[in-house]
Amino acid sequence: MNDQVKFTIDGKQCTAEKNTNLVEAAKMNGIYIPTLCHLEGVKPAGSCRICNVKINGRFMTACTTLVVDGMVIESNTNEIQELRKIIIETLFVSGNHFCPACEKSGNCELQAMGYKYQMMVPRFPYEFEEKEVDAKTTKLYIDRNRCILCKRCVRSIKSKDGKSIFAIKGRGHKAVINIDHKLANQMTDEEAMHAMETCPVGSILRKERGYVDPIGSRKFDHKPIGSEIEETVTVK
Amino acid sequence: MSKPIVATTSLAGCFGCHMSILDIDERILQLIELVDFNKSPVDDIKEFTTMCDIGLIEGGCCNSENVHVLKDFRKNCKILVSVGECAIMGGLPALRNNIPIEECLHEAYLNGPSTKDANPDKILPNNEELPIILDKVYPCHEIVKIDYYLPGCPPRADLIWNALVALVTGDELKLPYEVVKFD
Numbered sequence: 001m002n003d004q005v006k007f008t009i010d011g012k013q014c015t016a017e018k019n020t021n022l023v024e025a026a027k028m029n030g031i032y033i034p035t036l037c038h039l040e041g042v043k044p045a046g047s048c049r050i051c052n053v054k055i056n057g058r059f060m061t062a063c064t065t066l067v068v069d070g071m072v073i074e075s076n077t078n079e080i081q082e083l084r085k086i087i088i089e090t091l092f093v094s095g096n097h098f099c100p101a102c103e104k105s106g107n108c109e110l111q112a113m114g115y116k117y118q119m120m121v122p123r124f125p126y127e128f129e130e131k132e133v134d135a136k137t138t139k140l141y142i143d144r145n146r147c148i149l150c151k152r153c154v155r156s157i158k159s160k161d162g163k164s165i166f167a168i169k170g171r172g173h174k175a176v177i178n179i180d181h182k183l184a185n186q187m188t189d190e191e192a193m194h195a196m197e198t199c200p201v202g203s204i205l206r207k208e209r210g211y212v213d214p215i216g217s218r219k220f221d222h223k224p225i226g227s228e229i230e231e232t233v234t235v236k
Numbered sequence: 237m238s239k240p241i242v243a244t245t246s247l248a249g250c251f252g253c254h255m256s257i258l259d260i261d262e263r264i265l266q267l268i269e270l271v272d273f274n275k276s277p278v279d280d281i282k283e284f285t286t287m288c289d290i291g292l293i294e295g296g297c298c299n300s301e302n303v304h305v306l307k308d309f310r311k312n313c314k315i316l317v318s319v320g321e322c323a324i325m326g327g328l329p330a331l332r333n334n335i336p337i338e339e340c341l342h343e344a345y346l347n348g349p350s351t352k353d354a355n356p357d358k359i360l361p362n363n364e365e366l367p368i369i370l371d372k373v374y375p376c377h378e379i380v381k382i383d384y385y386l387p388g389c390p391p392r393a394d395l396i397w398n399a400l401v402a403l404v405t406g407d408e409l410k411l412p413y414e415v416v417k418f419d
Contacts, residue, residue: 099418100321100389101328111418118416120385121324125378128326130334215419224413 007071009053022062022073023051032226033075034084034116036109036200037150038063048150049087050113052080081117088113089122096128096145097201103211104202106218110148111201112225132176137184139192139207144176147203157195159183165195166204177203240289240404243313244276247302248329248373249295252390253320254278257292259393270404275312284312290403291316292396293382296326297374301367310380315403318375318382319396321389321418326373333372341369389419 003018009031016025021044026033037048046064053062054074062075074080091097091110099105135141153166154177165187169178187195196206215221246254254277260267273279274288291313297303310316321327332340345351345360376382384403386395395415402409 096331096334098321098328098331101331102419105419114418115413115416118411120387120416121318121375121377121382126325126330126375128330128333128372221417222414 005067005069005071007067007069007073009073010076016067018069019066022053022055022065022067025067026062026073026075027229030230031075032229033062034113034226035063036113036148037152039152039156039198042152042156045151045155048148050084052083052087054080084113085117085119086123088117088119089124091148092119093122093124093126094129095148096131098145102146102202103205103209104146104199106213106215106221108202108220109200109225112220115220116224116226134179135207137179137181139187139189140179140184140195141205141207142177142179143203143205145203146201147177148201149175149177150200152198152200153177153195153204156198157191159186239270239272241274241286242271242276242290242292242400243274243284243288243309244278244292245294245305245309246277247293247295247305247323247376248298249320249322249327251277251294253292253294253323253396256320256388256390256393257396260397261393263397267400270401284308288313289315290400292319293317293323293376294319295322296329296376297370297379298329299367299369303370303374303379304367306376306379315383316376316380317384317386317399317403318377319386320391321387322373323376323382324385324387325375327389330373337369337371388417392417 004015005018006013006015008014009026009029012031014025014029016028023033023035023038024040033051033053035051037045038051044063046061049061051062052059055065056072088110092114099111102108105111131144133141133143151168154164154168157165159165163183165180165183167178168175170176192206195204244254258264274286275281275284291309293306293309293316295302297306318324322329326333341360345355346358384399386399388395392415398410398415401407
């Protein structure tokens with residue numbers, strides 16, 4: 001059997017298999033550490049920083065950290081919650097996030113983070129930068145206004161022969177997500193749908209779909225993001 | 237003791253937020269017991285006649301008139317509340333914010349499908365009686381100090397109601413998960 005390690009999150013005793021990353025380890029113990037760029041089964045990138053926790057007093061991203069015996073982790077302290085809220089507000093002002101006009105509204109993970117941390121208004125000025133929309137492929141379009149550069153699509157969406165369909169173009173503040181039109185045109189309906197669902201925001205959208213779910217029956221209409229993880233333990 | 241006085245306005249908005257105020261249904265009877273209204277489209281009072289306690293602002297600032305009205309509200313209201321996405325971040329009117337103003341005017345008055353043939357003299361609105369359109373749509377808090385924010389498109393009637401009651405009574409504002417939404 002695998003070795004079990006013991007650690008604490010916000011004072012709660014937890015156990016998990018050795019070499020589990022902290023986001024998954026917390027999840028197994030009924031504790032939700034918020035993530036945007038992390039995707040189960042895909043190599044973590046640590047790019048969004050939402051999962052920042054304090055491990056033995058130091059800030060580290062939970063998705064890129066493997067759990068070790070005796071770790072003392074702080075996650076839901078006021079300081080860390082405030083830090084996460086700042087990151088979310090930064091994402092809201094640096095893109096053009098017009099929630100009322102977005103097909104992903106209600107199913108969007110960034111928006112759900114805004115709800116979780118009760119962002120009433122970002123504390124930073126809006127940038128309203130010009131971003132391009134790419135609708136040249138048959139099944140998908142890319143709306144870079146909403147992209148948060150989490151690289152989920154780059155890391156996880158591949159063609160049948162293993163080629164990347166999405167990639168980053170440019171560096172620093174000029175970095176944008178690009179789509180390989182030829183490979184994207186070969187995607188099946190299911191693969192295109194999967195790409196849309198992989199995107200945490202409304203940046204990769206399936207064409208000819210629009211607003212399918214009515215208000216009230218969308219993913220985050222009634223329950224906060226992560227509540228299903230926190231509920232599993234109270235049921236036990 | 238006299239009742240607190242509320243003023244409301246719609247700047248670059250669609251009046252959806254005012255509709256949401258009416259969406260408090262029969263609680264509107266409680267509301268008129270609780271507060272008096274001054275300048276507002278609800279009672280059609282056009283100018284401030286007294287200092288108000290609470291000003292509810294719908295819509296962002298897209299032209300000089302919006303800025304004038306907003307500054308007038310700041311001067312005449314003790315507490316200003318941004319109501320809805322447009323007041324908070326510009327909302328749908330702000331979709332033009334990364335398009336040059338000249339291009340917007342040309343599309344609206346010269347090249348758009350409904351104006352292409354209807355404006356042979358190629359006239360753009362330019363009269364001193366008309367408010368001047370701003371280079372972009374500004375959130376209200378980038379023009380004046382705003383005290384509170386109620387997000388939503390429109391904010392749920394329960395959110396507006398809870399906030400108004402909390403402001404008037406001084407009780408703590410309750411924010412159940414389902415009332416704070418951005419759409």
